[in-house]
Amino acid sequence: MGELVWEKRQFGHRARLALTPAQARLMDDQAHAARSMWNQLHDLWQMTPKCQRSLTRMDQTLRQARKEIDWYAALPAQAAQAILKTYMQAWRNWWDGRADEPNFKARFRTVMSVDIPQGRDLQIKRVHRRWGVVNIPKVGRVRFRWTKDLPVGKHADKDNRITGARLVKDGLGWHIAFRVQTREPKPEPHTGPQVGIDAGVNLPLALSDGNHQDHGQPPRLPDGTADRDKWLNPDEKAKLLRLEQRAAHRKSFRKPKDHNSNRLHRTYDQIKQLRARATRRATDWQHKTTTAIAKRYGTVVVEALTITNMVKSAKGTIDQPGKNVAAKSGLNRSISQEAWGRTVTMLTYKTAHQGGTLVKVPAPNTSLRCSACGFITPDSREDQATFVCKNPDCGWSANADWNAARNILHLYRMGHALVPAAGRAVVRRTRGVKPATAR
Template sequence: MELAKRRRAHAARLDLSTAQVAVLDGQAHAARALWNLLHEYATFRPGRLASLKDCDEAIRVARREIDWMGQLPAQAAQAMLKTYRQAWANFLNPDHPARRPTFKSRSRSRMAVDVPQAQHLNIVRLNRRWGLVNLPKAGRARFRWTKDLPGVTKGGPTGRITGARLVKDAYGWHLVFRTEALAEPAAAHPGPQVGIDRGITVALALSDGTNREHGHWLTPGEKEHLRRLEQKSARQRRTRTPGRPVSKRRAVDWQHQTTTELARTFSVIKVENLSIAAMVRSAEGTAEAPGKNVRQKAGLNRSISGEAWGRTVTLLEYKTADRGGQVVKVPAPGTSQTCHRCGHRDAASRAGTVFACTNPECGWVGHADTNAAININNADGTAVSGRGDLGNARSAKRQPPRAA
């Protein structure tokens, strides 16, 4: 049986000295500045965008003439150019949701540096918990060993490391390995099918009547710490993203655990095909036509963004594919207003978390999110991952309602 390539990313925490942190910080700032210079060079000129050759030559000239540009390794600079050109290609592709490339802000952009050549990493395992890796211009550094790396670990998965990316967050610098493992194609998943409704009151409501919910992202102590930081930020007049505080690490951890459990249990997972960017668009309007209920809509937008619906589906896509399952996106309109038992559609049937069918011949009453999840499970859609051809360009018409 021919082995399939499985590309994944694995993040490992780095244990750096103060000098190494300073080196990587300098590289990250240089990378951000290079992006801004590329954007200015490619767009602030008459005629068409600058070509790849022109941009490459401009980078070489800048590295010779600007001292601080030398902090960024040459291969990282070339990787930045490829990333920038790919951002334009994504934007110009009508089928891609990417927005137009713009300048990167020092305060809002993520600090990151690419390490495109895997052979320069020279990875060595020290013991069960730690490994050594080469970082360009920063020297040897220890990293936390939490997972077997293809082509490195003896007896581990067959494959290789194709590159890496240095990323800094609130917890420090991490090294994200890009791996390519060889594995046998997953057998068909034997589990049942399920529909999932993503919400705010209930995080994930399943068509089998169960829910997947999370608690508060922050503990009382973390809330108090965040409150003090926000007061300090306000005094210094620094901008911050508005919205309720969310511990991203806890949110991601809950999403990983929940999506893994769902991918192991179900063979086909159906979700709504939502345009989340349109859903969280501001309601402010214009001076000539001001919006209505702006503050209420802003609160709803923050709640939707805090649930990270898009990331949930992204995680489900690759996890179900690894296990022989499939994720299917179905049309969203009407799923929360239609009775799954009789097919009667009426916006008045839903009141908060309760759905009461207004059809006098039906009268079904139950949880609104569960009703929506059953409708999602009963609908045709387009497969976005996994096996089979469930979504092979079939029309998005609903199937006849099924009995509860």
């Protein structure tokens, strides 16, 4: 038996906060101050000549703004410094081609968040089987849902500790995302079987061995259109429809260039709550499904998809209008709801944690090639869900997503792997040139 090898692991854990109305107002003030500070930094960066841009100049401006603007005092000093670091990192991500160019953050379209960069400021303590208490700077002691054991108290040391956190608000309220660092034994190589996975719309995850993963709900309505609210029960869907109709009615009374009324904002908040609940259920299904796959299979093979190109609009231009624009819009919406990219991200780190491997293979023709004979024809898809081989000597038919999953696994066995699980494909580009796949 070999010597036990230890490795550091970093992961995040998100918990829901139980705030009083006064604490919620303080958190909102911090988030609005953080957004305004980001916009001020971006404004200064755009106005400063390139030869004079520097981290020192930005830091001095930030400190001066905190002295002159009263409501900036709601934001802790460490959180303000974290905004500066995040802003500079955003520019580095753009220069390296990993993200879009940083821009201004709008009030109603930006996720409200505040960073707590130092873990020692949190002072976490477990007070109940289901509840813990965390210290939030300039807010005080706040309860949060204890759903996972955290390295706090006597269980914390230099290798197992919480390094920081981020406060995030969605339609369901404020949450805290802990950054956890642990020291764990390096997993042994996974000896499980190989499997190919095809991400689809009718069948969320089709596996090459037939053990398909479905979320138990029909992805399409009887008329064939995509059900954009499939994660809500019938009562929630009816409530969402009433709220959307109410919002449209109240919006009809708004004059051009006028602000939305408080009633309309309250209606929008109720819609956000239902949307956030659906997103939470979808993410929970993804976590449970990808964990089960990572524990069962040693090698997971997926397609190298460029999802941003797949969900582009088909409306075209005035001179060359597109065809089947409504159908393509419904398909784009269904692809976005399935969140294929997030599924691959989860599989990547979960297979590595279990000692397995995730591999990507080329995507072209995996849906059009017959997995029984290898024959490729453009009209082999009878419909969205069925594949029929047009080879006169074959004629094999099966679920289209299952056929694609078998082809994906076959490509890996033939040596067409592109990206191993432990590595992340980073496309380098010339500075200032925006890639087509940038998010």
